[in-house]
Amino acid sequence: MPASTLANLRILLGVSGGIAAYKAAELTRRLREAGAELRVVLTENAARFVTPLTFQALSGAPVRMSLWDESAEAAMGHIELARWAERILIAPASADLIARLAHGLADDLLTTVCLASAAPLALAPAMNQQMWAHPATQANLDRLRARGVSVLGPASGSQACGEFGAGRLLEAEQLVAELAALHGPRRLAGVRVLVSAGPTYEDIDPVRFIGNRSSGRMGFAVAQAAAEQGASVHLVAGPVHLPTPAGVIRRDVRSAREMREAVMQQIPQCDIFISAAAVGDYRPGEVAAHKLKKRGRALTLTLAENPDILGEIAARTSRPFLVGFAAETRDLETYARAKLERKRLDLIAANRVGDGQGFDAADNELLLLWPGGRELLPRADKLALARALIARVAALRTAARAAPARRRRP
Numbered sequence: 001m002p003a004s005t006l007a008n009l010r011i012l013l014g015v016s017g018g019i020a021a022y023k024a025a026e027l028t029r030r031l032r033e034a035g036a037e038l039r040v041v042l043t044e045n046a047a048r049f050v051t052p053l054t055f056q057a058l059s060g061a062p063v064r065m066s067l068w069d070e071s072a073e074a075a076m077g078h079i080e081l082a083r084w085a086e087r088i089l090i091a092p093a094s095a096d097l098i099a100r101l102a103h104g105l106a107d108d109l110l111t112t113v114c115l116a117s118a119a120p121l122a123l124a125p126a127m128n129q130q131m132w133a134h135p136a137t138q139a140n141l142d143r144l145r146a147r148g149v150s151v152l153g154p155a156s157g158s159q160a161c162g163e164f165g166a167g168r169l170l171e172a173e174q175l176v177a178e179l180a181a182l183h184g185p186r187r188l189a190g191v192r193v194l195v196s197a198g199p200t201y202e203d204i205d206p207v208r209f210i211g212n213r214s215s216g217r218m219g220f221a222v223a224q225a226a227a228e229q230g231a232s233v234h235l236v237a238g239p240v241h242l243p244t245p246a247g248v249i250r251r252d253v254r255s256a257r258e259m260r261e262a263v264m265q266q267i268p269q270c271d272i273f274i275s276a277a278a279v280g281d282y283r284p285g286e287v288a289a290h291k292l293k294k295r296g297r298a299l300t301l302t303l304a305e306n307p308d309i310l311g312e313i314a315a316r317t318s319r320p321f322l323v324g325f326a327a328e329t330r331d332l333e334t335y336a337r338a339k340l341e342r343k344r345l346d347l348i349a350a351n352r353v354g355d356g357q358g359f360d361a362a363d364n365e366l367l368l369l370w371p372g373g374r375e376l377l378p379r380a381d382k383l384a385l386a387r388a389l390i391a392r393v394a395a396l397r398t399a400a401r402a403a404p405a406r407r408r409r410p
């Protein structure tokens with residue numbers, strides 16, 4: 001039960017000014033039910049929509065609003081409050097609050113506490129759909145995501161202002177589940193994860209091969225991020241020179257067929273397979289036993305098709321949760337969404353390659369697509385992206401297990 005990961009967790013709930021502030025009352029109740037210890041901070045504008053008394057009654061603790069309340073500061077100063085929090089959730093997060101956080105302002109109690117706290121921060125935005133779509137808001141959110149802030153929602157639908165679109169606060173129940181999946185301690189405890197990483201090399205003769213530019217860093221970062229979340233991780237690595245992440249069991253392979261064999265051996269024992277390897281689609285039809293000699297004329301190599309490892313696993317009736325990668329030089333989303341559907345994957349992580357992006361680079365940008373959803377992870381280093389990817393995988397897998405009928409596709 002994901003909510004149990006919130007038991008005894010010290011959560012600071014920030015409520016900013018917007019009509020959705022009334023929904024934060026229900027959220028307070030749900031977080032208490034999930035066992036969290038709560039402190040609520042309202043912004044001044046939030047208090048125009050809801051009263052501190054509501055939250056005091058529901059959270060069982062005094063509600064804070066101002067930096068300048070001497071008696072409250074004497075009881076628990078804002079720095080103590082920032083240290084007290086193990087997680088900070090702001091719901092609803094208004095466009096204004098998001099802008100202030102993105103720019104590191106500390107002009108009221110809530111933003112000051114956010115700046116003074118090392119606790120992971122999650123935002124649940126709620127605003128008019130035009131404000132949500134505005135490039136300024138989106139740029140502020142990209143900035144926050146790049147710093148590791150989680151953005152929960154928003155949902156789409158009819159809005160209090162009479163418009164229709166994205167910008168509705170997620171329902172309290174969903175926020176609690178997302179928070180538990182994102183920030184719950186060790187989200188993959190007891191889960192068996194298999195990761196493939198790196199390129200494959202296909203030998204032409206004893207000294208030459210066909211390979212690709214994959215560095216293996218993304219797959220290794222994914223293996224590390226899964227291990228950090230308590231998963232038992234097997235990593236099947238193509239030819240790369242990278243250290244094995246702590247706690248990960250690694251097997252080195254060279255060709256696509258060797259990778260297939262190593263992956264297939266592990267598949268029956270895994271719950272999640274993340275196929276980050278850049279598996280070569282073709283190999284030379286035959287490998288010369290001796291070094292090919294120059295013959296003063298063109299050389300024609302006949303290539304045979306390699307097995308599609310991920311495709312083969314996806315076609316099975318009993319299969320783990322499947323995550324693929326798509327590297328594209330153009331029309332990223334269209335091609336990646338088609339691949340997600342064709343290979344019947346649960347999630348695809350798409351990135352643009354070429355022009356110094358993707359394969360060889362230390363940082364990257366990922367577009368996550370899954371049936372019915374998408375999330376853009378803006379440019380960040382590969383470990384930060386891997387952590388965000390693993391958080392999404394954990395959340396989707398939890399949701400799929402809670403509603404298995406919805407996951408099955410024809």
Ligand code: C5P
Binds near residue numbers: 275
């Ligand atoms: O179709 P495409 O090769 O772009 O699909 C990429 C995804 O499929 C990656 O997750 C990659 O690891 C996997 N793949 C595979 N076997 C292949 C080719 C790709 O498992 N032969």
